[in-house]
Amino acid sequence: MHLIIAEKNIAARRIAEILAGADSVSSEKKGPKVRTGKDNGVNTYRFDDTITLGLRGHVVEIDFEPGYSNWRSEINTPRTLIDAKTIKKPTAKNIVSLIKKISKTATLVTIATDYDREGELIGKEAFEIVRSTNKDVPVHRARFSAITPQEITTAFEDPAGIDFDLAAAGEARQIIDLLWGASLTRFISIAAKRGGKSILSVGRVQSPTLAMIVDREKEIEAFVPEPYWMLSVDSEKDGTPVTARHTTDRFQDKREAVQAEHNTAAPLVVTSVKEGTRTDRAPAPFDTTSFIVAAARLHFSAANAMRIAEDLYMNGYVSYPRTDNTVYPKSLDLDEILKELKKTSLSKAVQWTQANRRKEPTHGKKSSTDHPPIHPAGAAKKEALTDDQWKIYELIVRRFLATLSPDARWATLKYLFDAGTETYTATGSRLTEAGYREVYTYSEAKDTILPEMQVGNHLPILAINNEEKFTTPPPRYSQSKLIQQMEELGLGTKSTRHEVIGKLISRRYVEGTPVRPTLVGRGVVEAMENHNVPITNPEMTRTIEQHMEEIKEANLTRDEVISESQTMLRHVFDALEANEDQIGREIMDRNDEERIIGKCPVCGHDLMIRQTKGMSQFIGCTGYPNCTFNIGLPSAMWGTAIREDKVCEIHNLNYVRLIRKGARPWEIGCPLCNHISSNHEALMMMPSSDEEMIARLHASHIYSVYEVANLEPERLTKALGTDKATVACLREEAQGVLEILRKRSELKKFVRKHVVPRRGRSPAKVAAALVEAGVGDMGGLAAMTPEALTQMHLSATEAETLLNETRAVHNRAALREYGVPAVSLKKYFEAGITTPADFCALHPAYLSIITGIKPETAWKHATAVCTGMGVTPPKKVTTKMVETGRNELLDISGLGESMLERLYRAGVIDTTGLKDADAKKLGKATGIPTEKIRAFQDACK
């Protein structure tokens, strides 16, 4: 059995198809020669005596050996990670075990992973898995830069061996990244007392990228606009307006500009006419970066563009989207692709390209061995794709066509003029041959047409414009610009660059589009830079690249390179550990700064966003505890509160938004405005409140009912200008409102927990409908009918379940309130006694025997509940009474334990009770035949 291992499932399938087809003698006999199957959850492709399967990229991962998982360990400090041993552990266990299984009996294994460094390492990982169960099977390596019949057949006809040096270079990179990344991440997170979700990460790629963004921001902040002046004249020729610019493009000095303006005098005399042509080169094929840049012009974010391209790739519409290559390999049949594309709705453009096909396709600078440039791989129907998918597909198709289309040509025209002692110029251009622009329609070809003029022509001067302008700072990075810049600096790869931005955002190092750094992002970069940690420098990547080259060439070994890196990292830690406190403080100060949203209106100290250990967050005064002013915010379950740049004009406080992963941010706006409006309704719930009173409270910075209920009465007296008695009354009212609100929020919480969100029916909506209908607490909900609930966006079954759950919760709460202790309550519930009504209706003796609770205690509970419910409590029951009655009853022949229980349930606990009972009724209540009851009654007598 020949085992072929590809880097990914799709590659495995295509390789199998090509090899199976190439094997067949006559090509006319088409059809599914390849048998697709699933083994251990992995797709397999079999033909003849061959089985092909795809990995999922790296199927093993490196990590530290066990013992290093505790970040705060006294023994294994971050520093010890530098020399910690690393291990490889499987990440795709099913694939690993399948390879092991097949390898045992394989007679040949071919590694057919991607033709690049990481592919070689992935191949070596597969090789090691094979070797773990089969020491002898020959292992080949097939290398190809496109999965075309030609390349695949040659690669398999002439296989090579694994390049272990190249793979070792990849391993060195892996280990160095882990050592530096993990040790520094832990160190700096601990120094700044950050844990859990808010750790501060550091890495060879993310940190220099962050540093780039921080640097740009500093450049912008430090930028001082310089004024300059631009001079132009408006004129016309035979009715066509002409604007001519002064040949000094920018005057740095105002006096010079004014002087030139003075020296400008009519007429404008044409002194030179220059005609020319300009070639506008057709664009090069797409690699990942240029594709992301082009998609950005269509308003796709980098990550979104890649996700869509990957989708299209998985469906066979476009080639592999992660590539560094801008040169089509010879083996790619470009004309065949054109033919295929004629089936699409873009066939007109395709036809144009075929008719005007340039001999050699355009090419970019980078030719690499991994994959061909991004190109269409199949005809897609517009209806089969989403709008966005189609836009991306069309972009890739049109770019492909453009690379096979002629250059565009422009006719250019340049005039020079004299005006007094000054010289002016005007330039025009006109598209003469559209070329690739016929098919690549993403930028408008704008003509600037000038009227025809000859040397010596005189033109009038209609106006002289002397405009003062200012230089502008460099712009913040857009996502695509950032990716371009990363590529230039060698940071990240075609597959990872677009993810780095997401990582920086999720760590809250940067925000916004275009991206700008947060203070914490800045703090981390500055901490690294100030303490000479070279990881924020792209130079580190360059050094690693050089070392990898040396390992590949076998001039250095993997371990030599790692060891050198470890020595460096140890020096870094010497400096870091000596300054741990200072580093931590610097970052924490930055963090605090980011949370300050303005001045406290009461005492003038800073107001700061604060989070408690639980889910609540608020804005508090840094003057606490002397000043207790605070502003409420929605629970952190809706998102973490973040300061925004915008400032409220009324309160002079920064706006706040709540951010949560996977959700749109919730724009709170001015937190105080929000606080005021969300508390207004509650304030109005106090019977004696009115707008005027609320205005007075606000004037004293009292905004919530909670404050009215809890502030010192003196403050209220002062704020409202009333007497103590009124204030005391008001405080009582506020307490009442708080209680109503507490119950309402309990109800909302319950609804949120038990109502499944669906389109158009959020739990919040259901809760709002309940409050609207006057149902304000759990008791109210428990008392509702299922019918009423179905009016509130719930289905009949949902209503019933909700009611059952509500009643269970409500009853438990009610029973606790009546005085049944929690431990006993548990026993009652287990025995099926769940409602207050049960306690009133059932005999305490019955409650006792089915729960094992002493009769006296059960009686006490029943009494408490009945009193609470306003029902006559049962007569006292004692252990002795129960025992005597029980013995009496059991003496009656034919009356056993199970019947006894039924009698208890019906309230009969002794012979007296039995005798006095109505036999018919008791029969019905117990399910015991009436004659039998009569017989028992007779026996008593």
Added chain:
DNA sequence: GCAAGGTC
């Protein structure tokens, strides 16, 4: 809980 790199 940490990196970066594959792939889904």
